[in-house]
Amino acid sequence: MDNGKLCIKLLKSESEREVIHYLESAGYWNDPSAWKYYGDMENNFSTIGNQQRSPAAALVEKLINSVDAVLIKECISRGISPQSTKAPQSIQQALKEFFSIREGKLSNVEIYERGLLAENISLVATGDKRNPCYTIVDKGEGQFPDEFSNTFFSLNKSNKLRIPFVQGKFNMGGTGVLQFCGESNLQLVISRRNTDIVDSTQAGSNNQWGFSVVRREDPSKGVKSSAYKYLAPNGRILRFLADSIPALPGDYPHAYIRPLESGSVIKLYDYQIGPSLRSNAVFDLFNELSLLLPELALPIKVCERRSGYQAHTFHSILSGLLVRLEEDKRENLEAGFPSSTRISVMGQNLNVSIFAFKDGAEVNYKKDQGILFTVNGQTQGTISKAFFTRNRVSLGYVSNSILAVVDCSDLQGRLREDLFMNSRDRLRGGEFENAIERQLEDLLRRHEGLRQLNEKRRREKIEGRLQDSRPLKEILQDILKKSPTLSRLFIEGKQLHNPFKAASIASEPEFHGKRFPTFFTLIGKLSEDQPKQCPINNSYFRVKFTTDAENDYFYRVNDSGHFELISPDVEIEDYFVNLWNGTANLNVRVPEDAEVGELIEYNSRVSDIRETEIFESRFFVLITEAEKKTSGEQGERKKPASKDPGDDTHGLHGLNLPNVIRVYEDEWDRYGFDRYDALHISKASEDNYDFFVNVDNWHLKTEQKGKTKTDPRILEARYMYGHVIIALALITDHKEDEDQITTIEELVQRVSRAISPFILPMVEELGSLELEDVALDTFEGDSSNEEPEIGSSINSKSSVKKTREQQYTLWRNQ
Numbered sequence: 001m002d003n004g005k006l007c008i009k010l011l012k013s014e015s016e017r018e019v020i021h022y023l024e025s026a027g028y029w030n031d032p033s034a035w036k037y038y039g040d041m042e043n044n045f046s047t048i049g050n051q052q053r054s055p056a057a058a059l060v061e062k063l064i065n066s067v068d069a070v071l072i073k074e075c076i077s078r079g080i081s082p083q084s085t086k087a088p089q090s091i092q093q094a095l096k097e098f099f100s101i102r103e104g105k106l107s108n109v110e111i112y113e114r115g116l117l118a119e120n121i122s123l124v125a126t127g128d129k130r131n132p133c134y135t136i137v138d139k140g141e142g143q144f145p146d147e148f149s150n151t152f153f154s155l156n157k158s159n160k161l162r163i164p165f166v167q168g169k170f171n172m173g174g175t176g177v178l179q180f181c182g183e184s185n186l187q188l189v190i191s192r193r194n195t196d197i198v199d200s201t202q203a204g205s206n207n208q209w210g211f212s213v214v215r216r217e218d219p220s221k222g223v224k225s226s227a228y229k230y231l232a233p234n235g236r237i238l239r240f241l242a243d244s245i246p247a248l249p250g251d252y253p254h255a256y257i258r259p260l261e262s263g264s265v266i267k268l269y270d271y272q273i274g275p276s277l278r279s280n281a282v283f284d285l286f287n288e289l290s291l292l293l294p295e296l297a298l299p300i301k302v303c304e305r306r307s308g309y310q311a312h313t314f315h316s317i318l319s320g321l322l323v324r325l326e327e328d329k330r331e332n333l334e335a336g337f338p339s340s341t342r343i344s345v346m347g348q349n350l351n352v353s354i355f356a357f358k359d360g361a362e363v364n365y366k367k368d369q370g371i372l373f374t375v376n377g378q379t380q381g382t383i384s385k386a387f388f389t390r391n392r393v394s395l396g397y398v399s400n401s402i403l404a405v406v407d408c409s410d411l412q413g414r415l416r417e418d419l420f421m422n423s424r425d426r427l428r429g430g431e432f433e434n435a436i437e438r439q440l441e442d443l444l445r446r447h448e449g450l451r452q453l454n455e456k457r458r459r460e461k462i463e464g465r466l467q468d469s470r471p472l473k474e475i476l477q478d479i480l481k482k483s484p485t486l487s488r489l490f491i492e493g494k495q496l497h498n499p500f501k502a503a504s505i506a507s508e509p510e511f512h513g514k515r516f517p518t519f520f521t522l523i524g525k526l527s528e529d530q531p532k533q534c535p536i537n538n539s540y541f542r543v544k545f546t547t548d549a550e551n552d553y554f555y556r557v558n559d560s561g562h563f564e565l566i567s568p569d570v571e572i573e574d575y576f577v578n579l580w581n582g583t584a585n586l587n588v589r590v591p592e593d594a595e596v597g598e599l600i601e602y603n604s605r606v607s608d609i610r611e612t613e614i615f616e617s618r619f620f621v622l623i624t625e626a627e628k629k630t631s632g633e634q635g636e637r638k639k640p641a642s643k644d645p646g647d648d649t650h651g652l653h654g655l656n657l658p659n660v661i662r663v664y665e666d667e668w669d670r671y672g673f674d675r676y677d678a679l680h681i682s683k684a685s686e687d688n689y690d691f692f693v694n695v696d697n698w699h700l701k702t703e704q705k706g707k708t709k710t711d712p713r714i715l716e717a718r719y720m721y722g723h724v725i726i727a728l729a730l731i732t733d734h735k736e737d738e739d740q741i742t743t744i745e746e747l748v749q750r751v752s753r754a755i756s757p758f759i760l761p762m763v764e765e766l767g768s769l770e771l772e773d774v775a776l777d778t779f780e781g782d783s784s785n786e787e788p789e790i791g792s793s794i795n796s797k798s799s800v801k802k803t804r805e806q807q808y809t810l811w812r813n814q
Helices: 003-012 016-025 055-077 093-100 111-119 144-151 175-180 284-292 319-334 384-390 396-401 413-419 431-445 448-482 484-490 665-671 698-705 711-732 744-755 759-767 772-780 804-811
Strands: 035-037 119-129 132-138 187-192 209-215 227-231 238-240 245-248 258-260 263-268 299-306 315-318 340-345 348-358 369-375 378-384 402-407 520-522 532-535 540-547 562-566 575-580 583-589 599-606 615-624 658-662 680-685 686-695
Touching: 003 016, 003 187, 003 209, 003 238, 003 245, 003 263, 055 093, 055 119, 055 132, 055 175, 055 284, 055 299, 055 378, 093 532, 111 119, 111 299, 111 315, 132 245, 144 187, 144 209, 144 284, 284 299, 284 315, 284 319, 284 378, 299 402, 315 484, 340 431, 348 431, 348 448, 369 384, 378 384, 384 396, 384 431, 396 448, 396 680, 413 431, 431 615, 448 680, 448 711, 520 615, 532 540, 540 615, 658 665, 658 711, 665 686, 680 711, 686 711, 698 711
Parallel strands: 119 299, 369 402, 532 615, 658 686
Antiparallel strands: 035 227, 119 132, 132 263, 187 209, 187 263, 209 227, 209 238, 245 258, 299 315, 340 348, 340 575, 348 402, 369 378, 520 540, 540 583, 562 599, 575 583, 599 615, 680 686
């Protein structure tokens, strides 16, 4: 078999087994001399094995490399060295110059035009449904066979480090995918230098197709770790001459039909994509890639070519999450969203876009993700949606529906390294990340739109059921008061008389902003004679503007506005603008060297692509004497409760007793319950929770049926209050400490510590509950005036009394 035929056989192979068969037939698989170390490093596993934890995140690196290859090809074809000062200095500039994309943003390209652009890069799923093969084909720069060792198979070289308009700069070669490729970690690489950039000295027979296979070899004697190698018989990449190869997909289910004249092909065999992403590639995998590439530089054609699927479409154009949301926002986002702002952390400005999905609409866009951190449009790390339930955020009713995107593209190199791991799929942790999280907590907690939406969702979920929960709260309070221990812990707890805000959110008129504002006006004169007063001990001061601009005017993906702030008196360190429903709050950091009595002039300027519409304002700020703040005011943190066992202040002081609401089987879907779930809590505010108890829990129903001598109502009451009290204990322990729990040992230790002061009084007080204790609350609709006889049978006294089960059923029906 000649090289050309072998290459096509490998390309069309749909399993590791087939690849190994063809390489054995060619005499290469068992020939040690035919394989070279990846990166010319014998211990390369320490680098290659320390990449992405997610197979989808690893796959993204291959797609990014293809995007970079297309951009580099466009640059070289214009006679410009990618590393020169004449080259574009950003991805956006490259897109404007090479593809005439307005503002360098894909959202400004029509759907049809995006489809044409996507012909440059394809992701094709073939082979087995469980562990499919994925082939990435691009029409980028391509490589000569002799350059494979310096490009595809290099490690820790600065190939693209000095090219400013590409994403991939770490030179890992997209090696993160290898650990997910079958048992032998096989990957096929085929490439030919793009014919548009080959000069006359390289034409003809020198411009051949090169191909190789990467594999993982297990540790041999005396070697501690595996090693990755690539096929290069006698140290030379296999090659052949052909005008094209059949590498591009045809109509479903044909995968290798259309010719590729130059560029690169990467095939990943038996890829362990995971059970949640094995479906038709244009669905779940497409959505996952959109999350990982929120703002994609060039579109990618995703093709499903595995046989056996039935669908309306077998290919889709991947353009990134932000483009999808821009096109679908009317159907999927709440009114007023997305909302955009800027935060300043340690002197670094980060743009933040906040998306609030309509209830349930988020399932088509995200899973557990709450916050995405991006660089040049690629997700580099995430924080889960649990972030929004933190005490310092308190957005429990919309936690599933929020997605925040933090653009870190402008971070200084050192801080970017401090924030992200080199694998580019997770945060590193540390001081800088903690500072960002604190800023985000403050931003989200104070976001008027999110607060209103959280309140609206809570109203929709529980307002009609609060009347039923009031007796439950009264009983709970009575149980707590009966125990000296629990009384000491809870006696100072506040009662929430009105769980909702007085203002009716539903009655507020919907704000309809304009894409381009017709006014942007400072509220108040704030002149030299009547300046804004700012105490010198404040970190920031705030001034407000009124406008008719849309909420995402300043940081939307295209046609965004620009806010500039200058001062002839001081150097401005940090500022950010938060725009929501016609009000723009400008927050400005007070100069560190400011002095009491100093009058500072500021000038603001708002502009956009219209150029003719510019809004300018001038205002003055007077630095005044320090103002004494009380604990809990803006800029201050409440002192955490003491952990000292002898400190009587440790407990739930200040925490409202929760609203306790029963949930029945026909309501499980609404609350995300199943037969084994017991309790779900939702955070309504910093000191208030709503508790939803599954009273059709399988274990509870089993106990009620098995213990015929105990009234089922008593068991239900003990079950409810037991879970509520334990949950309150956990909340007490967790209130000032939101570190992640990572092991079962830590969980057991923490839970046992939390319930230690509760367990004995809880057992004693709940065990003493009698029917009269709960009847007024849970069974006041019972039409029977007689006390049911515990343990009576269906046949016994059936004409006089109803059985316990019948009475219980009657109460439930009522």
